[in-house]
Amino acid sequence: MATSVQRASQQLTMADLKGKVDPDWCPGCGDFGVLAAVQKALVELRLPNHNVVTISGIGCSSNFPGYMNTYGMHTLHGRALAVATGLKLANHELTVLVTGGDGDGFGIGGNHFVHSMRRNVDLLYIVMDNQIYGLTTGQTSPTSRVGMKTKSMPFGNIEAPVNPISLALAAGATFVARGFSGEQKHLTELIKHGIEHPGFSFLDVFSPCVTYNHDNTYQWFRPRVKKLEDDSAYDPANWTAAMEKSLLWGEEIPIGKFFERTDVPTLHGAEPVLNDGPLVHGDPKVPPDVARSFIEELM
Amino acid sequence: MKQTFAIGIGGAAGQGVATPGDIFAKIFSRRGLHLNAYNAYQSIIRGGHTLLTIRTGTEKVTNMGDRIDLLIPLNQDTMDRHLQLLTAGAACIYNADTIKPGPAADGVQLCPLPVSELADISRNKVAQNTLAIGAGLRMMGIGFQSLEEVLREQFKKKGEAVVAENIGVARAGYDYAAAHFADFPDALAKTENRYAILSGNVAMAMGGAAAGVKFYCAYPMSPSTGVLHWMAAHARKAGIMVRQVEDEIGVINMTIGAAHAGVRAMCATSGGGFALMSEGLGMSAMIETPVVVINCQRAGPSTGVPTKTEQGDLWQMLGAAFGDYPRVIAAPLDIGDCFKLIPEIFNLADRFQCPGLVLCDLLLSEGRLSVHPKDLDFSPPIDRGELITSANGNGTQSASATNGDYKRYKITDSGISPRAVPGVPGHIHTVATDEHMEDGVLISDEFTNPVKRRAMMEKRMRKVAGIEAAVPPPTLSGPRDADLTLIGWGSTKGVIEEACEILNEEGVSANQLQIRWLVPLHGDAILEILKGSRHTIIVENNYSGQFARYLRSETSFVPDGHIRKYDGEPFMPHHIVEAAREQLAGKTKLSVPMHEIMV
Numbered sequence: 001m002a003t004s005v006q007r008a009s010q011q012l013t014m015a016d017l018k019g020k021v022d023p024d025w026c027p028g029c030g031d032f033g034v035l036a037a038v039q040k041a042l043v044e045l046r047l048p049n050h051n052v053v054t055i056s057g058i059g060c061s062s063n064f065p066g067y068m069n070t071y072g073m074h075t076l077h078g079r080a081l082a083v084a085t086g087l088k089l090a091n092h093e094l095t096v097l098v099t100g101g102d103g104d105g106f107g108i109g110g111n112h113f114v115h116s117m118r119r120n121v122d123l124l125y126i127v128m129d130n131q132i133y134g135l136t137t138g139q140t141s142p143t144s145r146v147g148m149k150t151k152s153m154p155f156g157n158i159e160a161p162v163n164p165i166s167l168a169l170a171a172g173a174t175f176v177a178r179g180f181s182g183e184q185k186h187l188t189e190l191i192k193h194g195i196e197h198p199g200f201s202f203l204d205v206f207s208p209c210v211t212y213n214h215d216n217t218y219q220w221f222r223p224r225v226k227k228l229e230d231d232s233a234y235d236p237a238n239w240t241a242a243m244e245k246s247l248l249w250g251e252e253i254p255i256g257k258f259f260e261r262t263d264v265p266t267l268h269g270a271e272p273v274l275n276d277g278p279l280v281h282g283d284p285k286v287p288p289d290v291a292r293s294f295i296e297e298l299m
Numbered sequence: 300m301k302q303t304f305a306i307g308i309g310g311a312a313g314q315g316v317a318t319p320g321d322i323f324a325k326i327f328s329r330r331g332l333h334l335n336a337y338n339a340y341q342s343i344i345r346g347g348h349t350l351l352t353i354r355t356g357t358e359k360v361t362n363m364g365d366r367i368d369l370l371i372p373l374n375q376d377t378m379d380r381h382l383q384l385l386t387a388g389a390a391c392i393y394n395a396d397t398i399k400p401g402p403a404a405d406g407v408q409l410c411p412l413p414v415s416e417l418a419d420i421s422r423n424k425v426a427q428n429t430l431a432i433g434a435g436l437r438m439m440g441i442g443f444q445s446l447e448e449v450l451r452e453q454f455k456k457k458g459e460a461v462v463a464e465n466i467g468v469a470r471a472g473y474d475y476a477a478a479h480f481a482d483f484p485d486a487l488a489k490t491e492n493r494y495a496i497l498s499g500n501v502a503m504a505m506g507g508a509a510a511g512v513k514f515y516c517a518y519p520m521s522p523s524t525g526v527l528h529w530m531a532a533h534a535r536k537a538g539i540m541v542r543q544v545e546d547e548i549g550v551i552n553m554t555i556g557a558a559h560a561g562v563r564a565m566c567a568t569s570g571g572g573f574a575l576m577s578e579g580l581g582m583s584a585m586i587e588t589p590v591v592v593i594n595c596q597r598a599g600p601s602t603g604v605p606t607k608t609e610q611g612d613l614w615q616m617l618g619a620a621f622g623d624y625p626r627v628i629a630a631p632l633d634i635g636d637c638f639k640l641i642p643e644i645f646n647l648a649d650r651f652q653c654p655g656l657v658l659c660d661l662l663l664s665e666g667r668l669s670v671h672p673k674d675l676d677f678s679p680p681i682d683r684g685e686l687i688t689s690a691n692g693n694g695t696q697s698a699s700a701t702n703g704d705y706k707r708y709k710i711t712d713s714g715i716s717p718r719a720v721p722g723v724p725g726h727i728h729t730v731a732t733d734e735h736m737e738d739g740v741l742i743s744d745e746f747t748n749p750v751k752r753r754a755m756m757e758k759r760m761r762k763v764a765g766i767e768a769a770v771p772p773p774t775l776s777g778p779r780d781a782d783l784t785l786i787g788w789g790s791t792k793g794v795i796e797e798a799c800e801i802l803n804e805e806g807v808s809a810n811q812l813q814i815r816w817l818v819p820l821h822g823d824a825i826l827e828i829l830k831g832s833r834h835t836i837i838v839e840n841n842y843s844g845q846f847a848r849y850l851r852s853e854t855s856f857v858p859d860g861h862i863r864k865y866d867g868e869p870f871m872p873h874h875i876v877e878a879a880r881e882q883l884a885g886k887t888k889l890s891v892p893m894h895e896i897m898v
Contacts, residue, residue, distance in 0.1 A: 019729070020738060024745040050724045055556075058732075065729045066741060071721035072729030073559065074741075076582050079552040082544070086556025086564065087721070089540050090514055094560070094722055112552075115545040273540050280561040280688070280720065282538060284511030284681070290536050291677035294505060298495035299328065299672070 008048040014039050017049060019067040030207030030218075031061050031128050033181035038097065038126070039068070040184075041191035052095045055084045057104035060135045061128035061207065064099040078109030081116040084123055085267070091280040092268040095195060096123035103133050106142040106162050117171035117200050122266040124194040124201040127164065128181075130209035131216050138212035148215055165246035165258055168202040169239065175201035176242065176259040180225050181208065182218050183255065190257065199266050206255075221253070228256030236260050301800070303356035304487060305364050306435065309381060310373030313345035315425045318453070319371065319432050320351045324496050325449045326441065327355040328669055331490030335360040335793075336667040339868065339898035342521070342605045348376055350898045357488045360669070361633065361793025365873045368483065369438070371431045372398060380897050382407075390480070392434050394427040410434065410480045417471040426468050433472025440486025443473050495670050499637040499663035500525025500567075502670070503593055506641030507565045508537045509677045512591075514557035514564040516542040516550050518572060521605045522661040523595035526567040547572035551579030551592065559588045559730070561688055561720035563645055567593035567657075570612045571602065573619070580654045581620030584759070586730040587708070587718065589648035589655065589684075591641065596660040598867045607867025608661035610789060610840040613817065613849060616656050625651060625714075625762045627770075628818040630658040630789025634668035636815070642679035647769060650684035651762045652718060658817065660840070662869045663790045687719040687726060706737040710754060714761030763819070770816045772824030777803075777810030783879060784832035786858065787839065788814040788846050791870060795838055798875035805876075807883065814846070822854040829856060836860045836882060838875055860888040868894040 017039040025031050042052065052070035056062035058077035065072030071094075075083045084098045105113050105127045116125070132150065133139040139152035143164065147156045168176045175197040179187040187205065194201035206225070208218050228234050228245065235241060242259035268274050276282060286294075306323055310316045320336065327334050332355045340349035352363045370391040372378040375398050382391060387406025395411030403409060412434060418426035429450075436446050447466050454462045497505075504526045507515065515534075517527040527543070534541040540557070544550045550566045558564040568576065573594040583590050596612045598604035616628050627647045631637040640657060648655035707728040709716040716737075719726035733743035734752055742748045742755075775784070777799055787795045792813045802809040812828055814820070829835055835858040837847045842865040850856050860882040864870055870892070878890030 020740050021745070048724075050727055051722055053721045054729075063741075063744065066731070066739075068729075069727060071727055072739075073556075073586070074729060074731035074733060075552065075555075075586075076578055076732055079548065079579070079582075082549040082552035083556035083559070085542075085549075086514065086516070086553035086558075087560045088556075089542070089553075090557035090560035090562045090564070091720075091722060111545050112549055115549070271540065273535055273538055276538075279513040279538070279540055279557075280722075282513070284513055284563065286508050286537050286677050288677070291509070293536070294508070294533060294677075295495050295672050295675050298497045298501070299493060 007046040011046065012043050012049060014043060017042055017069050019069050021066060023067045024063065025060060026211050028210040029060070030130060030181035030209070031064070033184055033187065034126065034128050034205055034207055035064065035067055037184055037187040037191055040188045041195065044188070045192055045195060047095055051093065052097065053087060054097045054099060055080045055087070056098065057100045057109060059101040059104045061099060061101040062104055078104050078107070079112065080104070081109060081112040081125065085116060085119070085121045088121055088123055089268055089279070091278040092122065092274060093278050097195070098123055098125045100127060101134070102127055102129040102131060102143045103141045106164060114167070114171045117168055117173040117202065119267045120172070120174055120199040120264050122199055122268060124191065124203060126191070126203045126205060128207035129164065129204050130207050130213055132209050132213040134209050134212055145215065163246060164204045166243060169243050169246060169259055173202045174199035174261050174264050177201070177203045177257045178255045179203060179205040180221055180255050181205055182222060183225065186227060186255070193257065197260060198262055199264060224251060224253045225255045226252050228254050228258065301356055301358050302485070303354050303360055303364055304368050304439065305352055305354040305366060306369045306371065307350055307352050307367040307381060308371045308373070309348065309350040309377030311345070311376070312340065312343050312347050312349055314373045315428050316349050316351050316373065318425070319428050320353060322432055322446070322449050322453065323353050324667065326436065326445050327353070328494050328496050329445060330441070330487065331492040332357060332488065333360045333494065333669040334496065334667070335362060337363045337662070337869065338665060339896070340606050348380065348898060350377070350381065350896065355487070357490055361796055363869065363871060365871050369435055371435065373428060374398065384896060390438060390483070392431045408481055410476070412472065412475065417475060418468045423464060423468060429465055429468040430472030433469035434476035434480065437473045437476040438480055438482050440482055443470065446473070493672070495672050495675060496667055497634060497670060498525055498665055498667050499631070499634045499659055500595070500665065501529045502634050502637035503567065503641055503657070503659065504529035505675060506638040508533070508539065509638070509679055510642035510645040511563050511681055512539060512565045513562035514540045514554065515566065516544050516553050517566055517568065518544055518547050518550055520569045520572045522597055522664040523567040523569050523593065525664060526593065547575040548579065551576035551590070554590045555579060555583050555588050558590045559586070559720070561686070565591045565593070567595060569595050569597050570599050570615060573612065573615065577619045580626070581622060581624065582732050583654040584620070584624035584626065585732050587652040587716070587759070588730070589652050591645055591648055591655045591657065593657040593659055595664040596658065598865070604867045606661070608840060608869055609865060609867065610660055611842070611845065611865070612658065613845040616658055617818070617849065623756070623760065625653045625759060625766060626656060626818055627651070627653065627766055628656045628658055629816050630814070631663060632789065632792040632813060632815055634663055634666060635670040635674050637663055638670070638675055642681065646680065646682040647766060649686070650682055650715070650769065651766050652684065652715060653762060658789060660790050685715055685717040687717055687723055689723060707739050708735060708737045708755065708758070710737055710758050712761070713765050714758045715765070767819040767821070770819050770821070772821035773812060773814050773816070775810055775812050775828050778808050779810070779831065781808040781810040782833050783807060783809040783883060784812060784829065784835045785809060785875065785879065786812045786835060786837045788817065791838055791840065794870045794872055795875060797872040798879065801872055801876045802879060807880070809879070820853050825850070826854050826856060834859050834883060836862055836879060838862045838870065840864050840869065860890070862890045862892070864892055864894070866894045868896070868898065
């Protein structure tokens with residue numbers, strides 16, 4: 001979010017950030033916790049909500065923008081990051097939040113996920129990872145564990161799941177973190193940090209699906225999640241250490257900030273065309289002398 | 300008939316066909332001559348066979364024509380393929396050390412250059428090219444000075460020694476031709492005019508810049524890549540954000556994202572990339588964020604023939620994305636029109652908040668044409684439509700509180716709802732690809748509502764009437780009371796025009812109806828025009844008569860005949876003339892001319 005952060009002239013409340021309709025998620029869905037944490041983070045950061053754009057793809061968690069009182073875009077399945085990149089480049093003064101699920105981000109949107117990270121687009125990407133397809137009523141997702149039985153793999157998943165944290169580290173994300181919907185305060189801090197990080201912030205959030213995923217429940221996660229922040233020896237500037245931590249799964253699953261570096265220019269920061277400010281505020285006309293030079297080249 | 304002069308330069312890719320082509324083009328344009336250039340080539344970086352045709356004349360040259368006056372084969376393969384196409388009065392300049400001519404028609408002048416005697420070929424690998432340019436210009440009656448000037452520019456970066464050497468070699472060719480070959484009977488004319496020479500891709504990119512495009516992105520795909528190259532090279536001067544994206548799905552979505560933020564955003568691709576963009580176009584229509592997408596058609600289906608032209612994507616454009624939605628589709632008529640069309644279609648897309656689609660093809664995208672500089676207008680009319688980019692009356696209230704009465708999808712008589720862009724206080728809203736109510740709230744997930752769905756569908760589709768009113772109907776050119784009406788669309792304008800001229804000279808009166816706006820089509824106006832036609836033939840560069848089928852579906856009109864070509868190469872005037880004659884004689888209703896140049 002780098003350069004020119006505008007703060008709200010008056011303190012927003014949680015109620016100010018509520019959208020026009022209430023979430024239609026199943027009672028107990030992990031996404032409620034993520035929504036509350038995002039709203040809390042925006043209140044605490046004092047960001048004016050008309051300068052925030054929440055962009056999603058398609059899926060249960062992708063209904064997210066409709067539940068926020070910020071500018072919002074509910075785009076196509078898997079395409080939120082591409083839309084967000086274009087929007088950010090046209091107006092880099094906007095704070096961009098991208099929200100979606102594991103199917104949206106790691107399945108159909110996998111290509112954009114990888115390339116957005118290497119580009120270091122300045123936005124926060126929150127994946128509500130429930131390891132299942134919910135809105136299509138319970139099929140295997142890219143993060144479903146081997147052996148998980150779903151409607152699409154009734155005899156158990158035989159494909160290895162993707163590891164979003166390792167993938168993000170390998171693809172060059174400059175902020176990589178994992179949260180848990182059941183750890184509100186911790187999650188809110190990660191979101192605030194992710195918004196303020198200059199560059200691509202990836203936040204994978206365990207957000208249990210109470211209807212279709214009976215394996216990875218709140219009860220399953222609670223004893224397993226261990227905050228990286230509790231380990232004073234852990235250094236999130238160390239990429240190799242982060243990669244090692246990302247491989248931990250089972251009895252102990254790390255949550256928190258795996259990795260951050262701030263020495264990589266953001267995509268909009270690296271582009272001299274934006275030196276005079278956001279494109280949307282500039283004069284769209286090509287100056288006459290420049291136009292003349294374009295034609296003279298051809299003569 | 301128009302006086303023109305055409306040069307064919309052929310060789311393998313990598314043999315340097317482009318450089319002599321550029322040199323001839325520069326010299327012609329500086330003589331105030333028009334020109335049209337078309338390069339027939341293959342998807343190979345080294346090898347294969349390419350044939351560049353440059354046709355020049357004092358009047359506008361709209362196509363490659365029927366005749367080569369001067370052939371410069373840079374290898375034996377080119378000689379073998381094309382010498383037999385030359386007719387009386389033509390000449391062929393070739394390297395006598397390496398190339399042997401076959402049988403040539405009577406009256407064709409064979410001009411062998413003893414290359415190793417005239418130049419040090421161990422030092423200068425392309426000496427044969429430079430010698431041939433010198434010899435050719437001499438035979439066309441062009442003074443050496445103009446060649447010297449161009450060579451100086453061409454090689455100045457390589458230092459004075461290289462400049463001097465090339466001028467020396469060119470001079471040797473020039474003098475050798477003066478001593479050994481007969482000049483062409485008419486020296487090439489000269490006028491006081493000055494033209495810009497550009498490809499359709501450059502024209503569309505510049506048209507975008509003139510339209511105020513601030514965001515352009517693409518995935519490289521022939522034959523559209525030239526748009527990306529111009530944009531990338533001129534981005535900083537023109538203040539345009541140019542990005543190369545991971546795939547065309549990313550391209551259309553990024554374009555929509557930028558457009559949604561409030562800038563004019565454009566992208567270009569070819570048929571395969573356009574297919575990937577299809578779902579995104581539906582989003583543009585549903586969230587009512589305008590974008591302009593260019594499809595430079597190549598021969599399909601699938602990977603098809605990447606370096607060859609076709610008008611085969613019409614139905615893909617008409618049917619792109621599922622569901623009904625308003626769209627605008629236009630096919631530029633020539634390279635100058637490639638420039639002019641972009642600001643026009645942006646104005647429509649912005650006013651009606653829908654996708655604008657440009658259906659170009661390889662013939663225009665990669666061909667080159669002389670265009671008068673005044674036709675490259677960088678101050679065209681700009682209409683952004685009902686766009687809210689700063690807080691208006693609503694903005695006086697607290698930005699952080701409610702959003703007043705702003706409804707992004709307000710139901711209006713025109714179907715157009717004022718569009719606020721993110722960042723404007725007091726207009727916060729969420730746009731959705733799901734069906735939504737006037738305020739953007741979904742009517743697809745938690746609840747559905749047939750009444751509201753119908754109202755939103757009708758709101759969007761009401762824009763169609765506005766678009767129709769904003770676009771002029773097509774007009775007939777040529778004598779109203781003609782024996783024959785040739786109907787074409789997009790890039791075939793020039794070649795049909797010349798075919799009509801030839802037919803009229805030969806005593807068959809012919810007129811032309813050329814379609815530029817495909818959607819809206821103005822079917823009633825077309826029927827009104829065709830009502831008076833005696834014999835109608837639709838000419839198009841595809842197998843199934845895509846436009847003929849479209850016209851029939853919109854108007855029930857059935858033409859008397861069809862001329863189609865789907866071999867990858869564009870029409871030549873005589874293809875149309877001969878086919879029209881055979882159809883007027885009642886021999887057939889469908890002609891598929893054979894392309895006699897093997898490229």
